[in-house]
């Protein structure tokens with residue numbers, strides 16, 4: 001059941017690097033992260049990689065496997081044949097720190113620029129009332145484990161470094177949608193989504209949705225509805241207000 | 252030598268960015284402290300993110316009879332009355348407010364039909380008590396706190412022109428030593444993982460919120476971060492650790508395939524109807540209900556099944572006994588060769604709930620088994636077995652302020668001891684994080700205020716010492732591979748100080764630990780300082796050895812079985828031992844672990860009165876019983 005697999009792992013830092021070849025043991029049931037750990041323990045003690053949960057829950061172990069953005073801990077070796085050479089490289093959109101570890105601070109900068117939840121005035125803690133059906137839309141987006149794979153894959157920034165300033169990326173545009181759909185949030189978020197965070201750059205290619213390990217329908221459920229609301233507002237600001245008030249009355 | 256050292260000054264530094272650390276930082280900042288948060292991982296990745304089942308708080312949404320007294324009672328029972336009663340009281344009283352507060356930060360829990368927060372059943376909790384979001388509650392908790400911190404930073408930008416004016420996160424930064432001025436805290440020293448450069452935080456108050464120690468065991472649900480750093484930092488700074496013999500082995504970890512062995516299968520599977528069966532198809536838990544719990548658990552499968560829909564008139568199924576009981580039962584079944592093919596038992600929800608319902612209630616379990624084990628839990632049973640999950644033991648603290656014995660040192664969350672006694676109930680950790688995280692932030696702020704302007708100072712010679720230590724693994728030409736020592740240590744703890752403990756084996760473990768301690772000082776790492784996991788592990792080894800020694804030494808001294816400590820040669824609980832806490836510390840200047848006995852704090856009369864006499868008689872000595880007031884206690 002055990003065999004030796006051929007791995008090519010990118011090693012290097014901001015000054016450059018290269019793919020290194022390894023031959024390494026693989027056992028039944030293992031995932032790519034197990035193999036990277038075996039390399040660390042036996043052949044490359046200083047091989048840099050991020051991980052925490054090893055169960056697809058923390059979003060730390062993002063990298064590209066044979067060019068496809070994936071979680072290392074959720075990619076099973078059984079999806080390859082024994083003859084395949086498996087190439088592991090760091091996320092391409094973010095600057096490399098070392099080996100498989102990239103500088104993802106772009107995401108934390110964007111996270112900080114999205115205005116926070118605006119709690120309802122005059123509702124005390126303990127008095128929040130919301131229907132399950134009303135929280136479910138935002139709950140889908142809150143499944144996000146911040147693996148940043150969608151941020152990595154979106155072509156708006158993947159190939160256009162200069163767009164990074166004006167585009168929050170799918171994860172944070174989805175955060176705006178999440179707050180906008182929160183039954184008790186009190187802010188109109190449509191103008192900022194469009195004018196400050198670059199919703200307009202998104203041309204709904206759905207690449208973000210395809211890579212999301214949480215299977216969140218980022219494009220269909222967050223970005224497109226958000227775009228529709230932005231358009232609505234341009235026609236009639238009262239539509240939005242009405243929608244919010246109606247949601248609250250239901251709750 | 253100290254040229255390449257970054258220096259930062261803060262009022263309060265919080266080591267750890269899990270639930271406890273973030274809640275502490277929020278409180279400290281709200282009380283006007285300039286606060287730093289330090290974490291080994293990226294922001295939002297701490298262990299708390301992995302919690303699944305829920306957060307325990309007696310809001311009474313699912314059953315109006317629930318209240319803090321019932322929660323207190325359950326917590327004491329779960330901990331087998333070894334809990335610090337004041338901590339269990341504060342926790343039970345404040346948990347609900349802490350959960351409601353999360354909603355004001357933007358959290359979205361699952362709802363009841365009335366629009367309140369939905370609550371689910373869990374082992375050891377009398378009523379449905381766990382607020383939850385599917386089975387990803389920890390993610391909701393950490394993201395909510397993270398977003399609250401962002402919102403405070405946005406306020407600070409508005410008021411001070413700088414996001415980081417009052418609160419700053421130092422991610423991927425590991426603290427290796429606390430620095431003292433005399434006996435008082437003066438700061439903390441560490442390195443940034445990214446560049447491998449050193450950093451000094453000067454601050455009069457440090458909150459430890461570093462989580463647990465599970466990485467000292469081979470089969471564990473814990474991540475690489477759980478190397479017991481906070482426990483060891485506290486010991487080296489002169490504080491003491493309490494109850495270290497009590498390690499929780501969660502009954503249901505994955506057992507197959509080998510690479511996922513130990514990964515957690517949430518208790519909600521059982522709370523939502525899942526049952527445990529052995530290879531003969533028998534629901535064996537009915538054979539393992541201990542006397543102390545006989546009154547609270549169902550005697551037949553039929554009664555247990557009725558309880559899910561009619562909890563008023565039926566008793567709960569024994570699958571929902573506290574974790575230590577279930578883990579030992581599984582262990583016995585496997586030993587008696589009634590286990591599953593890969594050395595566990597079967598946990599089945601597929602015959603209990605419709606497939607759609609399973610996917611809705613347990614989405615991440617469904618996903619986890621599908622992706623990692625090729626098992627569809629809506630169609631077939633899972634194989635599960637015990638996994639090292641949580642440490643009840645931790646820094647000895649004052650319940651109200653979370654202050655440790657070292658002035659300026661505070662501890663909250665898994666790193667603190669006392670709250671859970673000998674065994675923690677599921678869901679009581681996330682609530683613990685919030686209740687005592689908040690208290691730690693407040694305790695630290697009050698301490699800093701009390702100092703006025705007179706702040707402790709870091710000694711230059713201390714900085715050179717700790718820096719020298721950190722660089723040692725690069726300075727040697729020959730030395731051992733840190734990964735090998737780590738694997739051997741995990742194996743030794745797993746085999747010799749695991750679920751069932753024997754004195755000869757513990758002594759064997761202690762002898763090996765002695766050698767690990769020596770070997771850990773002579774490791775060699777390859778490569779350079781930037782993001783070098785081999786180096787990081789080399790530095791963590793020292794901490795793992797200290798906490799392992801605390802676990803083993805205390806386990807040898809306690810000659811009884813209680814909660815997360817089972818002695819083969821003393822299989823019963825002993826009321827005399829209930830009165831004893833074991834406390835670990837270093838004698839000044841020594842690396843040896845001393846274990847001393849200390850009385851467990853007495854339970855206040857008004858809290859004792861929450862139990863009836865027959866129940867108390869199961870835990871207390873005759874002498875303690877006769878000292879109780881005459882007549883009805885309540």
Ligand SMILES: Cc1cc2nc3c(=O)[nH]c(=O)nc-3n(C[C@H](O)[C@H](O)[C@H](O)COP(=O)(O)OP(=O)(O)OC[C@H]3O[C@@H](n4cnc5c(N)ncnc54)[C@H](O)[C@@H]3O)c2cc1C
Nearest residue numbers: 267268269271291298299304305426462664665678680681
């Ligand atoms: C899989 C799993 C499921 C669980 N499910 C539940 C549940 O449903 N309900 C429940 O109540 N409990 C649950 N628990 C337990 C609970 O999640 C943990 O006990 C709790 O999250 C610990 O939180 P904490 O804030 O104490 O520490 P953590 O969240 O672990 O955070 C520790 C922090 O300290 C930092 N740190 C550690 N050492 C250093 C150092 N040397 N320098 C700098 N930073 C450091 C880490 O980087 C991290 O940020 C679960 C645990 C696991 C593993």
Ligand code: SF4
Nearest residue numbers: 154202204205206208
């Ligand atoms: S759908 Fe929009 S956000 Fe998603 S990848 Fe395409 S352009 Fe980017």
Ligand code: SF4
Nearest residue numbers: 144145147148150212
């Ligand atoms: S939305 Fe999905 S892909 Fe994007 S960061 Fe979150 S979990 Fe990852």
Ligand code: FES
Nearest residue numbers: 053054059061073
């Ligand atoms: S290690 Fe947590 S998602 Fe892979």
